[in-house]
């Protein structure tokens with residue numbers, strides 16, 4: 001596929017979580033082609049150094065930086081935000097992209113269900129901690145990579161950590177629904193600040209996603225492989241939301257294939273969003289930071 005990129009991101013600073021592989025790497029590459037300064041985040045320093053160097057030579061953009069962080073630890077997320085602020089005084093686009101599906105239930109260092117910690121709580125906290133400089137950089141953008149799988153999800157307030165009846169689909173569906181509830185609620189809270197907040201489904205994309213699954217999920221991913229799109233194609237909606245003039249004032253929406261789409265009924269429930277927000281604040285220790 002040939003994709004042409006303009007230079008509309010010159011002078012913009014973009015942070016992308018989960019940027020060493022799959023959709024995140026291709027999003028970083030597309031935005032680097034457009035001239036952005038891109039800050040890559042993922043766990044492995046070795047991988048980050050390699051990918052930053054590859055992207056510099058592929059895009060001829062030297063402004064590729066990286067910050068290592070295992071996002072499943074809330075303490076690490078705090079360090080990431082403070083490391084970023086030591087280097088930069090603005091953030092034009094935050095792309096909360098990192099996410100996984102986990103076969104067997106396990107917990108993060110903070111004792112939280114792992115998928116919820118990585119796919120939602122880390123990004124809830126990171127966004128809160130960076131919100132002051134994101135607001136100062138307005139017009140600026142927050143983009144949350146969700147999934148169509150959110151339609152399988154439900155927020156079970158009696159068992160958020162899925163201690164009973166864990167399945168990978170239940171955990172992933174809840175976390176990806178959480179991404180959308182967070183997007184809509186944050187957009188409401190940030191209206192009139194010049195910060196837009198949107199989320200997306202990237203498509204079924206051939207990446208490392210789900211590599212550790214077994215059973216039904218493994219079979220599903222295996223059978224879907226021939227119909228999956230490349231990571232480069234899968235990055236296009238994230239790149240579009242980060243850079244297109246068409247969406248400068250669009251906020252609180254869910255996208256797929258660069259088009260606004262409807263998300264599940266539960267995702268629009270403001271009572272669920274508010275209650276879940278309060279739980280996310282408690283779990284991340286963030287108090288009122290997300291308020292306007």
Ligand SMILES: NC(=O)c1ccc[n+]([C@@H]2O[C@H](COP(=O)([O-])OP(=O)(O)OC[C@H]3O[C@@H](n4cnc5c(N)ncnc54)[C@H](OP(=O)(O)O)[C@@H]3O)[C@@H](O)[C@H]2O)c1
Nearest residue numbers: 018020021022023042043070071099147204205207208209
């Ligand atoms: N692929 C699909 O079909 C699909 C469909 C719908 C939605 N999505 C969503 O798209 C997003 C990207 O997925 P992908 O398919 O590109 O997955 P991927 O190929 O597995 O890439 C995941 C990225 O996240 C990083 N990562 C994983 N655990 C991390 C942690 N604890 N801390 C920091 N970084 C971590 C990985 O880097 P390291 O391992 O180096 O840390 C890697 O850069 C996810 O949110 C996923 O839910 C994917």
